[in-house]
Amino acid sequence: MRKNIFASLLTALTLASSGLAPLPVLAWNDFGHMTVAYLAYKKLTPTVRARADKLLTLNPAYNAWLAQLPVNLSEAERNTEIFMLASTWPDTIKGDRSYFVDGSQHGFRPEGAGASQNIGYDDHQLHKYWHFVDQPFSYDHSPLPDDIVPNALTQMQSFDSVLASDSADELKSFDLVWVLHMVGDLHQPLHCVTRVSRDHPNGDSGGNDVLISGAGESKNLHGFWDWILGRGGPSDVIAFADKLPEPSSKAAAKLDAKTWADEGYKLAVKKVYVGPIKKGSGPFVLDEAYVSKAKALAEQRAALGGARLGNLLNAELK
Numbered sequence: 001m002r003k004n005i006f007a008s009l010l011t012a013l014t015l016a017s018s019g020l021a022p023l024p025v026l027a028w029n030d031f032g033h034m035t036v037a038y039l040a041y042k043k044l045t046p047t048v049r050a051r052a053d054k055l056l057t058l059n060p061a062y063n064a065w066l067a068q069l070p071v072n073l074s075e076a077e078r079n080t081e082i083f084m085l086a087s088t089w090p091d092t093i094k095g096d097r098s099y100f101v102d103g104s105q106h107g108f109r110p111e112g113a114g115a116s117q118n119i120g121y122d123d124h125q126l127h128k129y130w131h132f133v134d135q136p137f138s139y140d141h142s143p144l145p146d147d148i149v150p151n152a153l154t155q156m157q158s159f160d161s162v163l164a165s166d167s168a169d170e171l172k173s174f175d176l177v178w179v180l181h182m183v184g185d186l187h188q189p190l191h192c193v194t195r196v197s198r199d200h201p202n203g204d205s206g207g208n209d210v211l212i213s214g215a216g217e218s219k220n221l222h223g224f225w226d227w228i229l230g231r232g233g234p235s236d237v238i239a240f241a242d243k244l245p246e247p248s249s250k251a252a253a254k255l256d257a258k259t260w261a262d263e264g265y266k267l268a269v270k271k272v273y274v275g276p277i278k279k280g281s282g283p284f285v286l287d288e289a290y291v292s293k294a295k296a297l298a299e300q301r302a303a304l305g306g307a308r309l310g311n312l313l314n315a316e317l318k
């Protein structure tokens with residue numbers, strides 16, 4: 001687990017020293033994604049679990065994942081933690097030089113037919129715009145920009161249909177890893193919204209352009225929400241996730257990604273862009289009340305995301 005943190009740091013340092021511009025953080029950090037994946041894995045039926053385990057062996061990072069894990073894990077523990085690490089793959093490839101930024105605006109805007117392709121591991125585009133669905137809102141009557149397509153929702157539809165089909169395992173493996181990741185992203189409210197205003201006529205990139213202070217290392221609102229659940233490796237995540245309250249079975253049964261994104265949008269408007277976050281770019285100083293409410297909400301969303309991901313895979317993975 002430390003290795004994980006060091007590996008991430010190393011990637012960040014390598015990027016910084018190579019002169020590549022630092023990009024906005026656009027994903028729940030590893031801890032958030034692994035929380036969602038762990039809770040999902042616990043819910044999988046033995047058949048679906050075995051199927052997922054097998055598909056993940058086809059990921060090009062499979063041996064690297066194995067190498068990160070303690071050698072004394074049981075087979076069941078190892079498979080659980082592989083599933084957790086797999087959920088971070090769409091983020092970790094951002095530090096792999098064999099993958100490249102496609103699209104425009106540092107890769108956050110799709111361009112061309114390749115943006116929505118679903119071709120499996122031969123695809124070395126980063127597809128950063130698959131990590132979010134920017135549903136715009138405005139408090140000052142600014143005109144709202146058009147939806148960006150493809151996005152997390154359109155890709156989820158494409159991946160879901162492949163997982164439920166008789167497609168080749170290679171493609172299913174790729175789509176499974178993306179679904180593990182995207183269900184997490186779609187339960188982070190700032191992956192479902194962009195605030196449009198006179199200051200940000202094209203949106204604030206899900207809070208990336210809103211500066212904050214007073215909440216540890218995070219320098220912008222999006223980053224704060226991405227890192228809110230904690231830091232650490234798989235064993236830290238398991239200890240944390242086992243204590244999260246179980247979401248209602250009614251909420252966990254909602255498996256339509258559009259519903260999740262709409263919930264995220266509403267939560268962002270009502271509970272994320274609230275005092276001390278005001279109009280404009282900040283910096284805004286987050287107080288204790290904001291941080292503790294935000295943490296409780298993020299925990300709820302992660303628990304719900306995990307339950308939904310488990311239910312989704314049980315329902316569709318063939």
Ligand SMILES: [Zn+2]
Pocket residue numbers: 026027028090091131181185
């Ligand atoms: Zn992401």
